[in-house]
Amino acid sequence: MDEKEKIALKIRSMKKYVDFLRKYKSTSRKRLEDDYELKSAIERNFQLAIEAALDVGEIIISAKNFEKPEDYRSVILTLGRHNVIPPDFAERFARAAGFRNILVYDEVDIDKLYEYLQDNLPDFDEYARHIARYLEG
DSSP states (O other): OOHHHHHHHHHHHHHHHHHHHHTTTTOOHHHHHHOHHHHHHHHHHHHHHHHHHHHHHHHHHHHHTOOOOSSHHHHHHHHHHTTSSOHHHHHHHTHHHHHHHHHHHSOOOHHHHHHHHHHSHHHHHHHHHHHHHHHHO
16 A cells, blocks of 8 residues: 555545534533533544544655654644645644644543534644645645
8 A cells, every 4th residue: 555545544534533523513512511422432533533634644754754753743743844734724733633632641621622623623624635735746
């Protein structure tokens, strides 16, 4: 499997996780707080979507021999520095890496989870578009 195939597979996975999240965008903050199973499913799909996006970045970084990122946030910022994605978008989307760490290692603040569900899903679509454009060029 070449890099483009690996990236396509990761993007498809990322979109699947984001599509799941979109189904619950209209969920109330209260329901998120009260429904442990739903909250857990949303947290897990966010984690998987972010990790798929990071995997795409790592594949590109490795294939292009860019400098090795120090952490997950740096994966996205490296893509911005090399104009794989626009630098201003990279700055914004890099916050997802920090959210991924919270999802994995900390108790997730319900307000933060709700905010991400309401405001950040389009970032994944934008990321996929930038990656597709980069691969075409």
